[in-house]
Each structure stands twice: as C-alpha cells, then as structure tokens.
Amino acid sequence: FFVRVTTVNGTGSLAIAKGARVTNALTDVWRTESAVEKKISLTVANGSGNSDEMIVRFRDDATEDYDGTVDAPKVLNDAGVPSIFSCSPGVDYAINSLPSSLDQKTIPLQLNVEVDTMCTWSANLTGFNSNESVTLEDRLYGTVQDLTTSPVFSIQLNKGVYANRFFLQYSQPQKNVTGTTSSINNNSGIEIRAIQSDVFLLFTNENPGNANIAIFDALGKEVYESQNTNTSSGRIDISLPEVSNGVYIVKVQTPSATKSQQIILQK
Secondary structure (H helix, E strand, O other), X not given: OOOOOOOOOOOOOOOOOHHHOOOOOOHHHOOOOOOOOEEEEEEEEOOOOOEEEEEEXXXXXXXXXXXXXXXXXXOOOOOOXXXXXXXXXXXXXXXXXXXXXXXEEEEEEEEEEOOOEEEEEEEEEEOOOOOOEEEEEEOOOOEEEEOOOOOEEEEEEOOEEEEEEEEEEEEOOOOOOOOOOOOOOHHHOEEEEEEOOEEEEEEXXXXXXXXXXXXXXXXXOEEEEEEEEOOOOOEEEEEOOOOOOEEEEEEEEOOOOEEEEEEEEOO
C-alpha cells in the first residue's frame, strides 16, 4: 500500500502501535459496505490491452481544491501503459472528489499516450439520476459524447501528451428554476433578464455588495465569468454576441444572496 501526506508537498509520519496487531483471522474487520456515491470511473485502454483508470466522485465533505482525505494524486504509469487523470493548477488527480452541491462542472483531463495506438475510453457511472448529464468533450474535433447513453469512445492517437483537449462536463437541472427569463426567488433581491444576446442583472436590495457572476451553456461550459463586480449602480449589463442560440444558466452570488436562473439567448 501507499502512504501519502495530506498536503501535496508536505512531510509527515505514520506510526502503527503494537496494539494494532491481531493474532487471529478477522476477515470481517477489513471491509465494510459503503453507501452508493455519485461516481464517474473512466478507463482508457490502448491496442495492447494496457489500461489506466481515473475517478471523479461527488461527496458532501469534498471541496473543489485538493483534499488530502478524499482525493488521490496521480502516479504516472511505466512505458507502454497510458495514464489518464483529471487536473487542476498544481495537482493531477487519480481520484478527484468534488462537492455534491455542484450544479455544473467542467473537468479538464490529461492523457499520456506511450505508443501510437487506438485508445478506447470506457465510462462507468454510478449514483446519477436520469436527468443529470455527463459528457466527454473533444475540443480538437468539436465533438461531445453523452456518457450516460454511450459510455464507450474510441480514437486513434499518436504517442504524446494530450492536455487541454479532452474534458468531462457534468451538469444537473438548476435548483429553483421554473422558467426562462422570469424572476425567480424574488427574496434574493437579484433579478435576471435576457434580451437577444444581452443579459441584464438588477439588484433591488440596498447595498448588495460586490457580485460574482458566471454564465454556463447547457453542457455546463462556462462562457462568461466576472468576480467582485461592483453593483452600486443597481444594474449590470452583459453582452454576449459570440455565443450560440440556446439555453444558458446565469449564477449570481453576493455576500447576502445567491441566485441561479435559466435564460434563452438569441442573436
């Protein structure tokens, strides 16, 4: 077994007391049944049958940063065996645990291919509801595959490192969303409206504070972000002339309120 400290570059020690030893075979103490968790297992195999697995899972005790107790850093494989993992600045994950509360998440992947080969991706999804979406995006070819209905994906790849090309996209229906451009959750003091390719944010409460704003497409891909935006005027106008026609999700967070709303943008 492997032992690793809870911080990526930290130090630590492991001590096992003599009292932890057993003198009889108690097989039932080593494994206990765990509840079914929401999990994506993604395996990549090359033409020689060598394969590697990575996991993305959703837990109540996880954050979007590195968590030493529920995440596992990636250890790259030897020559001839592919390495697949999710990544964020400074951390490569063999197991990436994310908060259960997320509505959307774009997860960058990296694939290291040791030989020219046909790579077969196989996804195993557990714990997801039928209305949740998990897709694999290839941004080089502009393709998106729904892993909930088509879990196997094959592609010919040359030897090399493939970063910033493949992405997992996760999304689920927004909470408290019952319309398109109508006002939802009026008590938040935030109104979201859309006309053609323009989005208008109205802040009706006094002194709402600065706002964090994000807009996602139907696949969970972020198309706009603004942090600590001044709301003192009571209104923020956002123009999105480059986006395609379709359904989008606007998320606005201030120190006192959070609101998510579905809108329709048309050029």
